[in-house]
Amino acid sequence: MVPRPCVCVGPFKMKLGWEAIRAEVLRRIRTRIWAPGGLIPSEEALALEFGCARATVNRALQELANSGVLERKRKAGTRVAALPVRKATLEIPVIRQEIEARGQAHSFRLLSRLLKVPPLAILARLGVQDTVAMLHLQTLHLAGGIPQVFEDRWLNPSVLPDPAPDFSILSVNEWLVASVAFSIGDIAFSAEPASAQEADALAVGPGTALFITERTTWATDAPITWVRLSHAPGYRLQTLL
Amino acid sequence: MVPRPCVCVGPFKMKLGWEAIRAEVLRRIRTRIWAPGGLIPSEEALALEFGCARATVNRALQELANSGVLERKRKAGTRVAALPVRKATLEIPVIRQEIEARGQAHSFRLLSRLLKVPPLAILARLGVQDTVAMLHLQTLHLAGGIPQVFEDRWLNPSVLPDPAPDFSILSVNEWLVASVAFSIGDIAFSAEPASAQEADALAVGPGTALFITERTTWATDAPITWVRLSHAPGYRLQTLL
DNA sequence: ATGGCTATTATGTCTGCACATATTCCTCAG
DNA sequence: CTGAGGAATATGTGCAGACATAATAGCCAT
Structure with a gap:
């Protein structure tokens, strides 16, 4: 695709910021003035235009490359991504915020709190070889009194301070984000049928399709926590492209 | 010429690029040298250090602000985000790519192709008031012969060229990304029980929990398509934090 | 106190220049 | 014809300086 020769070249141009340039480049891509897989003019040419x-x-093009719209290679130039591996950035709010943002009252009930050895699958996820005991916490989050999310969590007890926080008052998650350093994490979404326990907690029939969020976080040296959130039916995770 | 008073705080620093600075700042946040909600030194101070x-x-801090780790306000300074509304960027690949990336053979079968008026819910999603007929396409995607994704799509016929493409050869999605200009879109994930048709197509029991991806895209003036992907059990959408 | 003006300050953005680095392309020797 | 090697080129990154913008803090007059 031949880049269109620019009509208005010259020093007398409206002052354009990098955001305006990003928008204009994106417009040309979206309207197929620059087709997928095609080469776009060099930075220098665009700067002139x-x-x-x-x-x-550069600032504008880098942003577009970050978001997957452009592919850039030194010397080879910049081209419009041919196969749009769309990257969607979605926000993962804290449960309380999410519920309160809908104007509902958030509350939660600590259903269980036990120190025991987790199943092998959980240990594997956390990257632990030995069978060490961890703190198992089960919490039900409610929105305006209605069960919304069932939280099943294993917590490495070594991250806890000596007088352990009272998790029946402060939610585990909120204590963690406020108090524990983490280095990396991992998140996954899936759909699974409700177990007997989940069905009971969320007041739905067993086997009901539930949206599952599973998160694992590590400090630099040790695992911190593994948590699985089972969302009540109707939950949607949404974002713009 | 007198060398600049380069009295570095602490040990001498190697030549640091913006990525190294981003990493170092992130490290200080993660290790709580800079606590959540706390103010960090000004750009000038950091540049000196x-x-x-x-x-x-600035480049480093802006990136961290973009990813939600920092919050910046003019004059007020830069502070560590108190409540980490974690932003996860997840990649949404084309189905064929996704299957082939797993080393499996991708194929698909066009199950249905009819021009008719969509249900009101679909028209509403597309932002259309009048009851216009649209092209309804149902496709089953297979990985190595095993049903993987059931695709239910409504396509605005006005985006089609006169001799309409043969969607039994080229998948609708791939034709679209290669041929149609779009301006905005919307994507949502949820979990739902398999309908009779989905159960049949994916060879699972009715009511099975399915992971659903729902996408809507518009051109600047008209809607393009609405598509709902029902993923076979076991599907996970995963990303790093 | 209170309201409003101003000085201060940190970030936001841009410019113009320089050099680094990765690729491609072309030339030339074998 | 083929492969090695160097020139050309587009992007990546950095620096110093400048001005813009927003928000705070302090001051003054009422």
Whole structure:
């Protein structure tokens, strides 16, 4: 695809910021002025066309490359991504925020709190070889009194301070984000039938399709926690493209 | 010429790029050297400490702000995000790519192709008031011969060229991404029980928990398509934090 | 006190320049 | 014809300086 020759070249151009340039480039891609897989003009050419410095164009193009719209290679130039592996950034709010954002009252009940050895599958997820005991916490989150999320969590007791926090008052998650350093984590979404326990807690029939969020987090040296959230039917995770 | 008073705080720093600075700042946050909600030093102070230009620090901090780790306000300074509304960026690949990436052979069968008026719910999603007929396409995607994804799609016929493409050869999605300009879209994930048709197509029991991806896309003026993907059990959408 | 003006300050953005680095392309020797 | 090697080129990154913008803090007059 031949890049369109620019109509308005010259120093007398409206002052364009990098955001305006990003928008204009995106427009040309979306309207197929620049087709998928096609090469777009060099930074220098665009800087000339838009009447700004190359660094400004660079800023705009880098953002678009980050979001997967463009593919850039030194010397090879910049081309429009041919096969759009769309990257969607979705926000994963804290449960309480999420419920309160809908104008409902958040509350939770600590259903269980036991120190015991987790199943092998959990230990494996946390990358632990030995069978060490961990704190098993089960919590039910409610929105306006209605069960919303069932939380099943294993927590490494070594991250707890000596007088352990009272998790029946402060939710485990909120204590963690406020108090424990983490380095990396991992999150996964899936759909699974409700277990007997989940069905009971969420007041749905066993086998009901539940949306599952599973998160694992580690500190630099040790695992911190594994948590599985079972969302009541109707839950949707949504974002714009 | 007198060397610049480069009295570095602490040990001498190697030449640091913006990525190194981002990493170091992130480390200080993760290890709680800088606590959640706390103010971090100004760009100028950091530039001095790291022995680089303010622009370099700015680049690093901006990235961290984009990813939700920092919150920045003019004059107020930069602070560590108190409540980590974690943003996860997940990649949404084309089905064929996803299957082939697992080393399996991708194939698909066009189950249905009819021009008719969609249900009101679909029209509403697409933002259409009048009851116009649209192309209804149902496709089953297979991985190595095993049903993987059931695709239920409504397509605005006005985006089709005169000799309509043969969707039994080229998958609708791939034709679309290669041929149709879009401006905005919307994607949502949920869990739902398999309908009779989905159960039949995916060879699972009715009511089985299925992971659902629902996407809507528009051009600047008109809706393009609404599509709902029902993934066979075991499907997981995963990403790092 | 209170309201409003101003000075201060941290970040946001841009410019113009420089050099680094990765690729491609072309030339030339074998 | 083929492969090695160097020139050309587009992007990646960095620096110093400048001005813009937003929000705070302090001051003054009422």
